[in-house]
Amino acid sequence: MDKGAFFTNNYPNLFICLGISEAEVDKKIKDTFETIFFNAVERFYFEKGESMGYILDTGNNDARSEGMSYGMMMAVQMDRKDIFDRLWLFSKTYMYQEKGKYQGYFAWSVSTEGIKNAEGPAPDGEEYFAMALFFASKRWGDGKPPFDYSVQARDILKHCIHQSEMVEGGDPMWDSKNYYIKFVPEAPFTDPSYHLPHFYELFAVMADEKDRPFWKKAAEESRKFLHITCDKDTGMAPEYSEFDGTPKHLINEGQFYSDSYRVAMNIGLDAAWFNRDESLSGIVDRLQSYFSENTKLGEYHSYTIKGEPLEQPALHPVAIIATNAAGSLAAKGKYRMEWVKNFWNLPLRKGERRYYDNCLYFFSLLMLAGQYKIYL
Template sequence: MRKIVKKLGIPLLSAATLLAPASAFAANSTAEQNNTSPGVVNNPHGAYLTGVYPNMFAKAGYTKKEINAKINAAWQQLFHGNPGTNPDLYDGQAVYYQLTPDMAYVEDIGNHDVRTEGMGYAMMIAVQLNHQKEFNSLWNFAKTNMQIKSGKTKDFFAWHTKTDGTIIDQGVAPDGDQWIAAALSFAAGRWGNDEGIYNYQKEAKQILNAMWHNADSGGINMFDKTTYLSTFSPPGAINFTDASYSLPAFYRIFASVNPEDKDLWEKAASAGEQLLQNAANPNTGLAPCYSNFDGTPFTPPWDKSADSYGGNFNEDAWRAIANANIDAAWFGVKPWQTQYSNTLENFFESQGMNTYNSRYHIDGTPINTNLVSYEPQVHSPGLVSMNASSAISATNINKMDFVNQLWNLDIPSGHARYYDGFLYMLGMLYDSGQFQIWWPADRH
C-alpha cells in the first residue's frame, strides 16, 4: 500500500486443472537450475501446465550466467549491502535489517517504518531465491509484531509499524496480506512445514480463511462477497478498491491452498482479472491507484485535487502492469493481456523511452507535482521495472526495448531504494522466468 502519508498494490481453469501437481514445474533451485526456455515469449498454456516460464532476458540475448549474476547482485545489495550510517539511512544500500538472530524487517527508508507490502515482497523474493533463514526472520517479525490478534480484523496485518515492531496504524493493506499469504504458501511447497509459526501451510490458510470469513464472527472481511474484489483498507475504507491489489495469479493458487474456499477464490480470480481490464484506460493502458469496483477512478475524500494520488496513475498503479503479466506467465497469455501490454508500451514509447514521467492522469497527461519528495518524479526505476514485465504478453515489435531498459538500470540505492528497489528486484525475477510457482497442489 503506497499511502501518501501527510503524517495524517476469461474463465478460470477447471478444478481438475487447478489440482494438477504443480511442484514438478518449479526448479529445484533458482540459482542452480533456471527452469525457463530462452525462446518462449507468449506461452498460451502457461507455466502452471508446461513448467516453462517466459525468460525475456534470455530472449534479449543475455546468458544464464549473466542473468543469475544480476539477480544475485540485487539480492546481496538490497538484503545484505551497506545499511547506511547516517541517522536517515539515506547513504545506504540495504533495506533488510536483522533485529535479533531470528527476527528481521525491511524498512521503508523514506518513511522510516515497516510496511506489510515490503514484508510480503521480501518474503516472496526470499522463497523464490531459496533463502530460508531470511524468510523465517521476516515472517517471525510479521507474525509477532504485525499480525492483529483480536477484533474485527483478526489475523490480518497492521499495514505499518515502527522498526521496533510497535504498531502505528491498525488499518490493513490487502496487498501486503496477499503477498505474505502467497509467500507462506510457496514456502510450504518449497521447504515443507515445520512446527509452530513455521508451519507455513497452516499459517497461510489461517490468513486466507480470514479474508473471506471474519464477518462470520462479527468482524470485517478483506474481500467483498458481492464483487469478489479486495476492499481498499479494512476496517475503515472498504467502499472502493485498488487494481494493484488484484492478483489473479495468486488467487488461482489460493484456490488450491485453501480448497474449502475454492469457489470464492475462482470468483476472485475472474473478478480481479476483469478489474485489471476495466481500470486501464483504453487509449493509454494507465490505471488509477484507487478505483470503484467497476474500475472507474475513485478520488478519496482526503484528497479531492485534480492531481490526487488515488484517482490517477501513481506508484500503486505501476504494479497493475505486473499483476496482469504474472497471470499471463503462469496461466497463459490471453488476448486482453496482449492488447493491454501493447497499449501501455505504445503510450510509454510516445512519451520517450528514456524520459517518460512516473505519474500521469489516466488519459496520459503528465502530473508534474512531486507528491512524495523523497521519490523521483521523472523516470522512476520502479515504473521501468514494472513496464518491463509487459513484454511477457506484448507483441509490439519494440517490446524488448522495455526489457533492455530494465537490464541497464543500476540497482536502486539511497533514499528511494525501498519501493524502487523491490520493484526492480521483482521485475528482474519476472523477466528472467525466476518468479515461479512453488505450491504443490496435492499438499492440502
C-alpha cells in the same frame, strides 16, 4: 493460446531473446539480491535480535506488511529460509492482530522496534503473506508454529473472506458480491494493483477446500476488472478505483501514481504463469506505447489515466521502467523488447526512496529471467 508455466513448467526468459547469457542473468539476480539484503549502504533488510528481521520502507522509515511480505516472497524464491523465517517471525510478533475487529489481520505499518503505527491492515500484504507461506511450505515443509507455513497461509485466507463471520465487527478483505479485493476491509472500493489473479488461481488449489470456488471466481473477476479500470487509450490504471473501474481520488493529485505501476507487472506474471486471458496483453501494449512515444526514459510525472502529465514528478521512476518491462511477458506490441532492454541496462535505485523501486525491480528481474517460480 499458449499455456502458462502452471501447466507446462516452462518459464519464459526474455533476456535470452536479447542475447544475454544465462550466466549473466544469474549473476545480476544474485548481485541484486545481495544489494537489497546485505549491502552496507543500499540494503533495506535489517536483522533484529537473534531471530527476527524486517524490510525497511526507506522513504517512510517504517516496516510495512507490503514490504515484509515482499521480502518473504523474495526469500522463498531465492531459497533463503533463514531470511524468510526472520521476516515471518517479526510479522507474527509485531504486526499480527490478536484481538479486536482486525483479529487475524496484520497491521499495515509498524516502527522498526515493532510498535504499531496503525491498527488497520492493507490487503495486498495479506495476499503476499499467504502466497509466500504456501510456497515456503512446498519448498521447505511445515515446522512448528508459527512456522507451520501452510496452516498459517490458510488461516490468513480464511480471515480475508470470512472475517465478518469470525470476528465481531470485522470486515472481510474481499467483496462477497463482485469478488474484488478491497483497498482496506471497510472500503467499498479497490486498488487495481492489488488484483493478483495468478495468486487466486493458486489459492483455489491450496486454500481450505470450501473456499476454493471463491478464489477461482476471484481470479476470473479480477481479470475482467483490469479491462474496465485500465484506460482504453493509454493502458494506465488508476491508483485507486471504484468497483465500476472509474478512478477514485484519495491522496495524490494524479491517478496513475505509485501503486498503479504494479498492474503491468501483475499482468506479465499472470501471463507467464497461466495466460488465461491473452487479451490483457493489449493493456500493456498501450501502456508501453504511451511511454515510448510521449516521454523520455526515466523523466516521468504523475498522470491522469488519460496520459495528461501533472506537475508532480513520479516518486518512483525506476519502478515504472521495471514494471513496464515485466509487462512484456504479456505484451505483443512493437515496444515489447525495447522495454526489456531498457530494464536490463537500468541500475538499482539508490538513496532515500530506493525501497519501493528496488522491490519491484527485483520482482521484475525474476519474472523476465523465468525465475519467479510456482511451488505446488
